Amino acid sequence: MKITFYDKLFIAIILAFSAVGFIFNFSLGAEMKQKYITVHVDNKLVMELSINDSTQQRVSFPFGDHREHTATIEISGGKVRMLPLDEELCPRGICSHTGWISRNYQSIVCVPNRIIIAFSDKKIEGVDGVTY
DSSP: OOOOHHHHHHHHHHHHHHHHHHHHHHHHHHHOOOEEEEEEETTEEEEEEEEOTTOEEEEEEEESTTSOEEEEEEEETTEEEEOOOOTTTSSSOHHHHTOOBOSTTOEEEETTTTEEEEEESSOOOSOSOOOO
16 A cells, blocks of 8 residues: 555644644643632632732641641742641641642642642632532
C-alpha cells in the first residue's frame, strides 16, 4: 500500500490542527488572571479569596468543634498551600504534604479536621443550585 500525496496532506492537516488546539488550550489557561480560593470547614464556606499571580500572603482561619484551632494557608505566585498543623490535630499531615496547588481540578483536603481548600474560576454568589 502506497501513501499518496493527498494522504500526506491529510495527515499534515490533522497534525497542524492538533498542534493549534494544544497551543490554544495552554494559552487559555495562561490568560486566566483572576482566581478565587475557597476554604470550607465542616462543609461551610469559611472564606473566599481573590488572588492573581502577584499575590503573596498568609491567611489564617479557625476550625474545630468550637473554632478553637487555627490553620494557615500560604499564597504565592498564583498558587496556594496549607502550612503544617500540630501532629495532635492532623496525625499524618497529608494536607500539608499535598504541597502547592494552582489548577481548578486540584484541592487540598484535611480529612480529620474536615477542611477543603480549592480553586474556582468565578466568585461564589448566592445559591448555585436547588434540588427538590
